[in-house]
Amino acid sequence: xxxxxxxxxxxxxxxxxxxxxxxxxxxxxxxxxxxxxxxxxxxxxxxxxxxxxxxxxxxxxxxxxxxxxxxxxxxxxxxxxxxxxxxxxxxxxxxxxxxxxxxxxxxxxxxxxxxxxxxxxxxxxxxxxxxxxxxxxxxxxxxxxxxxxxxxxxxxxxxxxxxxxxxxxxxxxxxxxxxxxxxxxxxxxxxxxxxxxxxxxxxxxxxxxxxxxxxxxxxxxxxxxxxxxxxxxxxxxxxxxxxxxxxxxxxxxxxxxxxxxxxxxxxxxxxxxxxxxxxxxxxxxxxxxxxxxxxxxxxxxxxxxxxxxxxxxxxxxxxxxxxxxxxxxxxxxxxxxxxxxxxxx
Numbered sequence: 001x002x003x004x005x006x007x008x009x010x011x012x013x014x015x016x017x018x019x020x021x022x023x024x025x026x027x028x029x030x031x032x033x034x035x036x037x038x039x040x041x042x043x044x045x046x047x048x049x050x051x052x053x054x055x056x057x058x059x060x061x062x063x064x065x066x067x068x069x070x071x072x073x074x075x076x077x078x079x080x081x082x083x084x085x086x087x088x089x090x091x092x093x094x095x096x097x098x099x100x101x102x103x104x105x106x107x108x109x110x111x112x113x114x115x116x117x118x119x120x121x122x123x124x125x126x127x128x129x130x131x132x133x134x135x136x137x138x139x140x141x142x143x144x145x146x147x148x149x150x151x152x153x154x155x156x157x158x159x160x161x162x163x164x165x166x167x168x169x170x171x172x173x174x175x176x177x178x179x180x181x182x183x184x185x186x187x188x189x190x191x192x193x194x195x196x197x198x199x200x201x202x203x204x205x206x207x208x209x210x211x212x213x214x215x216x217x218x219x220x221x222x223x224x225x226x227x228x229x230x231x232x233x234x235x236x237x238x239x240x241x242x243x244x245x246x247x248x249x250x251x252x253x254x255x256x257x258x259x260x261x262x263x264x265x266x267x268x269x270x271x272x273x274x275x276x277x278x279x280x281x282x283x284x285x286x287x288x289x290x291x292x293x294x295x296x297x298x299x300x301x302x303x304x305x306x307x308x309x310x311x312x313x314x315x316x317x318x319x320x321x322x323x324x325x326x327x328x329x330x331x332x333x334x335x336x337x338x339x340x341x342x343x344x345x
Contacts, residue, residue: 009275010274011274013274014274014275017267017270017271017274017275018271018275018279018283020263020267021264021267021268021271021283022283022286022287022290024260024263024264024267025264025283025284025287026287026290026291026294027260028102028257028260028261028264029106029111029114029115029287029291030111030291030294031253031256031257031260032102032103032106032257033106033110033111034253035253035254035257036106036107040107040108041107042103042107043248043251044245044248044249044251044254045236045240045245045248045249046100046103046104047100047227047230047231047234047236047240048231048236048240048241048245048249049103049249049254049257049258050096050099050100050103050227050261051224051227051228051231051240052249052258053099053257053258053261053262053265054220054223054224054227054265055220055224056258056259056262057216057220057262057265057266058216058217058220058221058224060262060266061213061214061216061217061220061266062074062213062217064213065211065213065214065217069211074214077210077211077214078214078217078218081207081209081210081214081218084202084206084207084210084215084218085218085221085222087202087206087207088202088215088218088219088221088222089222089225089226090195090198091194091195091196091198091199091202091219092219092220092222092223092225092226093222093226094191094192094194094195094198095191095195095219095223096223096226096227096230097187097188097191098188098191098192098195099261100227100230101184101187101188101191102188104181104184105181105184105185105188108181109181109185111291111295112288112291112292112295114185115284115287115288115291116152116153116288117182117185117189118185118188118189118192118284119148119149119152119153119284119285119288120149120185120186120189121189121190121192121193121284124189124190124193140320143320144317144320145317147313147314147316147317147320148282148285148313148314148317150313151285151309151310151311151312151313151314151317152285152288152310152314154306154309154310154313196268199219199268199269202215203215203269203273204273212269212270212273215269216265216266216269219265219269220265271283282317285314286314288310288314289307289310289311289314292307
């Protein structure tokens with residue numbers, strides 16, 4: 001079974017989704033970093049940006065749904081599947097946390113280091129995937145996950161932590177990562193893992209009979225509520241949309257962040273519906289390698305021997321995983337069920 005086998009990428013569209021997913025995430029890290037001020041802060045309200053992103057995704061999903069369905073169906077289906085709407089508060093809250101921590105952590109770490117630390121979610125996702133879907137990963141799959149993590153870690157092994165030296169010139173490479181912000185990275189890691197796997201569970205199990213764009217509507221409605229709660233908790237709900245804040249958000253660079261992040265949300269839902277969370281972690285790992293390459297092409301940052309070794313290890317891990325990828329079909333893609341079985345879902 002090869003790297004581009006039918007089990008790994010069932011259709012050409014699924015491969016396009018895989019590539020789009022990686023490209024959009026790479027863009028996001030670079031764009032957010034570019035929007036920072038010299039003192040590593042942002043001139044705009046980041047929570048408001050996340051909220052507007054969710055609003056844009058809600059509009060896009062609604063328009064796509066209404067393209068093939070009447071308006072009456074839109075509201076009746078929401079009411080009919082209101083229980084699924086409530087279930088979506090779980091991944092919505094986790095993604096809300098993840099999206100807001102993205103700005104906090106990218107204010108501390110450069111994109112390459114940021115993506116490197118996020119690779120801790122690889123093994124976490126593997127464990128959560130087994131628990132939620134009761135699908136055991138075989139020995140080769142676990143070896144590939146471990147190799148993948150090792151490849152990402154070695155990427156920065158021996159690095160002089162130049163980015164960290166701005167704030168602590170005497171810090172060692174190891175000490176560069178041992179700071180309070182590492183805890184926030186870990187929170188983001190677990191938020192991503194649980195949200196991704198739980199969202200896949202809803203897409204392929206609890207909400208399998210719900211139109212995928214309507215499921216997106218559920219997610220984004222809940223996300224808007226969650227971000228509004230965050231603004232209220234920070235005491236910024238009344239000032240989030242003042243002329244001054246709106247002016248800062250209307251900056252072209254910030255608008256691109258909103259659009260790119262909105263596209264990430266749409267593509268992620270398609271990714272989880274057509275592929276799975278384990279393959280999602282490989283896409284995330286490859287983002288690290290492509291980010292390093294793009295930094296070399298755009299900014300002239302040299303690719304050292306550790307990067308080359310890491311690319312080799314990650315590539316080998318991906319090929320090993322591709323020999324027998326995890327296949328997790330939605331219930332509607334499995335063998336036909338009896339009426340009684342359908343009613344019990």
